[in-house]
Amino acid sequence: MNEKLKNVKCFLLDMDGTVYLGNRLIDGAVDAVRRMNAFSRAMFLTNNSSAARSDYEAKLKGMGFDVTEDDVFTSGNATVEYLSSHYAGKKIFLFGNANLRAEFERGGITLTETEPDLAVVGFDTTFDYPRLEKLCDFIRNGVPYITTHADINCPKEGGMKPDVGSFIALIEKSTGVSPLLVCGKPNRPIGESVERLLGLKPEEIAMVGDRLSTDMQFAVNNGFVSVLVLSGETTLEDYNKSGMKLDVILPSIADWDK
Numbered sequence: 001m002n003e004k005l006k007n008v009k010c011f012l013l014d015m016d017g018t019v020y021l022g023n024r025l026i027d028g029a030v031d032a033v034r035r036m037n038a039f040s041r042a043m044f045l046t047n048n049s050s051a052a053r054s055d056y057e058a059k060l061k062g063m064g065f066d067v068t069e070d071d072v073f074t075s076g077n078a079t080v081e082y083l084s085s086h087y088a089g090k091k092i093f094l095f096g097n098a099n100l101r102a103e104f105e106r107g108g109i110t111l112t113e114t115e116p117d118l119a120v121v122g123f124d125t126t127f128d129y130p131r132l133e134k135l136c137d138f139i140r141n142g143v144p145y146i147t148t149h150a151d152i153n154c155p156k157e158g159g160m161k162p163d164v165g166s167f168i169a170l171i172e173k174s175t176g177v178s179p180l181l182v183c184g185k186p187n188r189p190i191g192e193s194v195e196r197l198l199g200l201k202p203e204e205i206a207m208v209g210d211r212l213s214t215d216m217q218f219a220v221n222n223g224f225v226s227v228l229v230l231s232g233e234t235t236l237e238d239y240n241k242s243g244m245k246l247d248v249i250l251p252s253i254a255d256w257d258k
Contacts, residue, residue: 017232
């Protein structure tokens with residue numbers, strides 16, 4: 001085991017490209033996560049704010065992982081915590097689907113369709129044009145907005161679909177206004193949420209993922225131990241060209257303790 005992993009008390013795990021590829025389990029991933037939980041703790045972390053934690057729990061259980069809802073944390077959850085800390089009691093207009101709305105309601109966020117103090121843009125997979133128009137009208141009229149994350153595209157079977165980063169580009173073109181804050185990876189708010197939730201110091205947390213621009217930049221930005229796995233998007237050549245100095249480089253998650 002790499003020396004920098006010996007003091008880790010929680011492994012944050014990206015999912016697609018790290019423990020599975022699409023619907024295909026990465027070899028040895030289930031046992032690797034079991035060993036992580038025996039050593040300290042593993043938690044699955046995702047920027048996707050369109051799916052509920054229970055959806056991820058069901059998918060991971062179906063693949064053989066021993067996991068509960070509490071082992072999954074999304075950019076939506078981080079946004080709820082950020083709002084609770086910084087906009088307590090404020091009225092929020094949410095651009096998000098039913099799953100994200102349920103997370104906000106569960107977190108005690110006051111949602112409104114009129115005269116909001118703040119708008120939140122999530123990965124709304126069900127919106128219609130009038131809803132988008134309403135969002136832009138609020139922003140154009142001076143309502144500030146934040147976003148759950150800023151991924152431009154989300155992988156799907158056979159390609160990509162537009163994600164929140166694409167929504168931001170549209171909103172900026174239409175209104176001339178940029179978000180005040182992006183909560184998800186690679187930014188600090190989701191990292192701060194994890195630290196508070198777990199009660200750990202940054203050096204006691206490791207981020208395990210396959211993407212340099214989100215997972216590894218997130219680790220660097222938050223002072224977490226950075227663990228790049230070469231089982232997904234990034235190749236060793238990509239890493240060498242990036243100029244980043246990461247803590248641990250592994251062929252796959254199965255090799256974390258070897």
